[in-house]
Amino acid sequence: MTAFVRNQWYVAAYAREVGRDLLARTILGEPLVLYRTTEGEPVALADRCVHRRYPLSESRLEGDTIVCGYHGFTYDKGGACVFVPGQTRIPRTARVASYPVVEQDSFIWVWIGDRDLADPALIPRAPWLDDSRYTVVCGMEPLAARYQLLVDNLMDLSHETYLHGGYIGTPEVADTPITTEVDEENAVIHVSRHMADAECPPFYAKSTGIQGRITRWQDIEYHPPCLYLLHSRIAPVGVLPNEDGTDPNGFHVEIVYAITPETENTTLDFWAVARDFALDDEEVTAFLAESNRTVVMQDVVALDLLEKVIANEPEGYQELSINIDTGALAARRILKRMVAESSAAASVRSSQAVPS
Numbered sequence: 001m002t003a004f005v006r007n008q009w010y011v012a013a014y015a016r017e018v019g020r021d022l023l024a025r026t027i028l029g030e031p032l033v034l035y036r037t038t039e040g041e042p043v044a045l046a047d048r049c050v051h052r053r054y055p056l057s058e059s060r061l062e063g064d065t066i067v068c069g070y071h072g073f074t075y076d077k078g079g080a081c082v083f084v085p086g087q088t089r090i091p092r093t094a095r096v097a098s099y100p101v102v103e104q105d106s107f108i109w110v111w112i113g114d115r116d117l118a119d120p121a122l123i124p125r126a127p128w129l130d131d132s133r134y135t136v137v138c139g140m141e142p143l144a145a146r147y148q149l150l151v152d153n154l155m156d157l158s159h160e161t162y163l164h165g166g167y168i169g170t171p172e173v174a175d176t177p178i179t180t181e182v183d184e185e186n187a188v189i190h191v192s193r194h195m196a197d198a199e200c201p202p203f204y205a206k207s208t209g210i211q212g213r214i215t216r217w218q219d220i221e222y223h224p225p226c227l228y229l230l231h232s233r234i235a236p237v238g239v240l241p242n243e244d245g246t247d248p249n250g251f252h253v254e255i256v257y258a259i260t261p262e263t264e265n266t267t268l269d270f271w272a273v274a275r276d277f278a279l280d281d282e283e284v285t286a287f288l289a290e291s292n293r294t295v296v297m298q299d300v301v302a303l304d305l306l307e308k309v310i311a312n313e314p315e316g317y318q319e320l321s322i323n324i325d326t327g328a329l330a331a332r333r334i335l336k337r338m339v340a341e342s343s344a345a346a347s348v349r350s351s352q353a354v355p356s
């Protein structure tokens with residue numbers, strides 16, 4: 001059984017990546033081609049010509065249509081073939097799948113599953129990424145590892161102390177206990193770690209300018225399977241938000257990961273860091289972009305290693321879990337439920353399908 005949750009929105013690309021050049025991306029094992037119409041509307045089609053499978057992403061746009069680069073079959077933005085060479089009759093089956101697409105919060109979201117269920121209201125939000133009160137740095141790293149390993153990694157930030165020492169890790173991260181809450185109804189997992197008096201890692205010392213120790217809060221909000229938010233608050237020790245919730249003396253960094261399975265064993269790791277301070281400071285922007293990319297690459301190297309270990313391990317190997325794993329275990333449980341629901345829905349649908 002595949003471990004994908006098919007009936008879900010996933011980030012396929014940053015909005016700025018999709019334009020009048022054809023972009024190839026594989027999502028949940030489905031090769032897609034992405035582009036924008038002349039009006040700017042984003043489009044996602046299956047990246048395989050119905051004639052002889054030529055990748056449409058290696059073809060060319062003519063207006064809003066794609067002309068296959070092999071023999072010229074031409075598809076409109078809905079995937080219907082509107083021209084075939086050498087004959088006027090277009091075969092009824094000459095169409096490629098088109099996928100629902102939504103542009104929101106600087107991302108292009110795509111729905112691979114049952115299109116009747118593709119409700120844009122279900123897309124989790126990351127509003128900071130498209131808000132002038134924040135400055136954003138972002139990137140995407142391909143992972144040669146299954147998406148579940150990235151989820152495990154992000155849900156347990158105690159690894160910052162060991163894997164990211166000198167960047168974002170300090171002893172207090174591993175030492176401070178977490179609280180985990182699962183909102184079963186909305187399928188959201190919250191993991192919090194509030195450090196009252198912690199060393200300030202270079203990532204925050206250089207960007208905020210705080211000298212000395214800090215109060216550091218990490219509040220994770222994971223919307224499985226596709227979106228992970230880390231609300232990070234940093235302030236000089238003892239500086240807390242006001243009672244009315246305003247927080248003029250705190251520094252806020254919203255760290256966003258869109259987790260998109262590419263294949264069963266590879267993942268697209270979209271990362272973004274939005275800050276509400278030093279908005280126009282280009283040095284801070286360059287520093288955070290470089291530092292965060294380094295941190296992400298430290299995770300990429302570790303997760304790619306884990307994927308290799310898993311590929312070679314004997315059937316039935318058992319891990320050992322401890323207190324720090326509570327958030328990751330909750331995420332695994334919810335993901336397992338979502339995969340089962342998604343597979344059940346797919347099999348009901350295929351048993352109802354009328355043979356054509």
Ligand code: FES
Pocket residue numbers: 049050051052053054068069070071072073
């Ligand atoms: S493969 Fe596309 S037209 Fe032949």
Ligand SMILES: [Fe+2]
Pocket residue numbers: 153159160163164295299
């Ligand atoms: Fe990490």
